Amino acid sequence: xxxxxxxxxxxxxxxxxxxxxxxxxxxxxxxxxxxxxxxxxxxxxxxxxxxxxxxxxxxxxxxxxxxxxxxxxxxxxxxxxxxxxxxxxxxxxxxxxxxxxxxxxxxxxxxxxxxxxxxxxxxxxxxxxxxxxxxxxxxxxxxxxxxxxxxxxxxxxxxxxxxxxxxxxxxxxxxxxxxxxxxxxxxxxxxxxxx
Amino acid sequence: xxxxxxxxxxxxxxxxxxxxxxxxxxxxxxxxxxxxxxxxxxxxxxxxxxxxxxxxxxxxxxxxxxxxxxxxxxxxxxxxxxxxxxxxxxxxxxxxxxxxxxxxxxxxxxxxxxxxxxxxxxxxxxxxxxxxxxxxxxxxxxxxxxxxxxxxxxxxxxxxxxxxxxxxxxxxxxxxxxxxxxxxxxxxxxxxxxxxxxxxxxxxxxxxxxxxxxxxxxxxxxxxxxxxxxxxxxxxxxxxxxxxxxxxxxxxxxxxxxxxxxxxxxxxxxxxxxxxxxxxxxxxxxxxxxxxxxxxxxxxxxxxxxxxxxxxxxxxxxxxxxxxxxxx
Numbered sequence: 001x002x003x004x005x006x007x008x009x010x011x012x013x014x015x016x017x018x019x020x021x022x023x024x025x026x027x028x029x030x031x032x033x034x035x036x037x038x039x040x041x042x043x044x045x046x047x048x049x050x051x052x053x054x055x056x057x058x059x060x061x062x063x064x065x066x067x068x069x070x071x072x073x074x075x076x077x078x079x080x081x082x083x084x085x086x087x088x089x090x091x092x093x094x095x096x097x098x099x100x101x102x103x104x105x106x107x108x109x110x111x112x113x114x115x116x117x118x119x120x121x122x123x124x125x126x127x128x129x130x131x132x133x134x135x136x137x138x139x140x141x142x143x144x145x146x147x148x149x150x151x152x153x154x155x156x157x158x159x160x161x162x163x164x165x166x167x168x169x170x171x172x173x174x175x176x177x178x179x180x181x182x183x184x185x186x187x188x189x190x191x192x193x194x195x
Numbered sequence: 196x197x198x199x200x201x202x203x204x205x206x207x208x209x210x211x212x213x214x215x216x217x218x219x220x221x222x223x224x225x226x227x228x229x230x231x232x233x234x235x236x237x238x239x240x241x242x243x244x245x246x247x248x249x250x251x252x253x254x255x256x257x258x259x260x261x262x263x264x265x266x267x268x269x270x271x272x273x274x275x276x277x278x279x280x281x282x283x284x285x286x287x288x289x290x291x292x293x294x295x296x297x298x299x300x301x302x303x304x305x306x307x308x309x310x311x312x313x314x315x316x317x318x319x320x321x322x323x324x325x326x327x328x329x330x331x332x333x334x335x336x337x338x339x340x341x342x343x344x345x346x347x348x349x350x351x352x353x354x355x356x357x358x359x360x361x362x363x364x365x366x367x368x369x370x371x372x373x374x375x376x377x378x379x380x381x382x383x384x385x386x387x388x389x390x391x392x393x394x395x396x397x398x399x400x401x402x403x404x405x406x407x408x409x410x411x412x413x414x415x416x417x418x419x420x421x422x423x424x425x426x427x428x429x430x431x432x433x434x435x436x437x438x439x440x441x442x443x444x445x446x447x448x449x450x451x452x453x454x455x456x457x458x459x460x461x462x463x464x465x466x467x468x469x470x471x472x473x474x475x476x477x478x479x480x481x482x483x484x485x486x487x488x489x490x491x492x493x494x495x496x497x498x499x500x501x502x503x504x505x506x507x508x509x510x511x512x513x514x515x516x517x518x519x520x521x522x523x
Binding site: 034035038041045052053062064067072082100101117120186 | 267421
């Protein structure tokens with residue numbers, strides 16, 4: 001995956017000819033695009049709220065990932081809806097993640113380490129156990145618990161591969177329909193005001 | 196679908212940039228007694244006195260929202276900041292600066308102790324809350340646009356993230372609705388088990404732990420709002436009640452401290468000529484709250500914040516208040 005900074009923005013040019021035809025009848029058509037953008041943003045937020053009800057795959061306490069993505073939905077200018085959280089890109093596109101700061105990616109093996117980089121802790125908290133299994137697994141970061149017990153805290157991998165999530169976004173047809181419905185309602189009200 | 200380069204969230208970043216890092220030993224409840232106009236302009240964290248530490252937090256949150264990038268030693272582009280890096284880097288900085296636990300720290304940092312400024316729980320709370328506040332403001336700016344307000348005049352308070360031990364939002368809603376005299380709040384919706392109010396209703400500020408008319412309403416609340424369209428608002432009696440009554444109430448309310456609002460004392464009171472709802476009204480209310488601070492409170496603020504605060508005539512402001520530079 002390329003961390004190129006690309007975001008998924010839903011330019012409302014794609015709402016179709018009908019939207020443009022309607023809007024051009026009015027003196028300030030950009031107002032309609034603004035309304036359409038808000039309708040799409042509303043639909044996205046509803047979708048992410050629904051996704052956020054899904055339980056955590058490991059049965060851990062939810063981090064609220066989809067809620068955070070939902071918060072990051074912003075309307076920029078008159079007609080651009082931006083999902084500002086860059087983590088969303090991986091959900092939508094899928095891809096391969098490789099380490100950029102360290103030598104391996106650290107996958108937490110216990111709930112208390114979720115979302116926490118191992119280097120947050122004191123240097124002597126973990127020790128490295130290399131793996132012999134090969135492949136993308138590099139080793140384990142383990143923690144001494146006392147009484148001669150240890151536990152694996154993080155799995156270290158050279159890369160992780162992620163499939164695109166087909167439900168990352170609602171269907172585009174649904175978003176376009178919401179945009180058109182909103183614009184039609186808006187113009188009906190504007191026409192009613194003028195008559 | 197068009198994939199483009201990201202657009203800067205100018206409103207959100209400007210708002211964040213305009214805040215002044217203010218160090219103080221005050222706890223959250225004490226900060227709630229600071230006039231909203233000052234509180235809104237401050238970047239603070241309960242019990243944290245190191246302004247350098249706070250400034251770094253502020254910059255880190257801005258970097259996340261701005262999607263700032265940097266290049267690693269291998270020439271690969273990467274995000275300059277994310278939530279995990281926030282916790283790690285601020286923890287390391289805090290330790291280097293000697294940021295202390297307000298009541299002392301025995302036996303090292305307890306990671307679940309949110310009163311310790313360097314615990315994982317606290318640093319996660321800070322970054323998550325600051326991002327929610329920043330994004331919430333951005334969504335509010337859009338929501339209060341005149342045309343958007345016409346089509347979606349109301350919000351419904353809904354649960355976004357399930358919680359094992361949720362706060363009693365029904366109770367909070369009812370208390371807040373009664374405190375504001377149900378101004379802009381739908382009784383019909385309430386009878387159906389729903390919490391719906393005009394966006395301009397004073398209930399949103401009343402509900403907010405932070406004194407804002409936008410999300411989030413509290414730390415880790417798991418709550419959010421969904422837009423309610425005009426037809427639904429009309430069917431719930433909100434438009435007939437009238438939006439005008441709610442707007443009038445909103446426009447003539449004076450921003451007291453959040454603590455006073457919660458106690459039901461005082462009313463919003465803004466410059467009489469300011470009758471415009473929404474964002475402008477909110478901003479003008481922030482300015483008014485600073486201008487009308489009584490002498491006893493001014494003295495108290497000066498004693499707490501010392502040289503971080505300055506008083507000029509009827510105006511109290513943070514001394515090193517950043518001025519927003521208009522984008523060219």
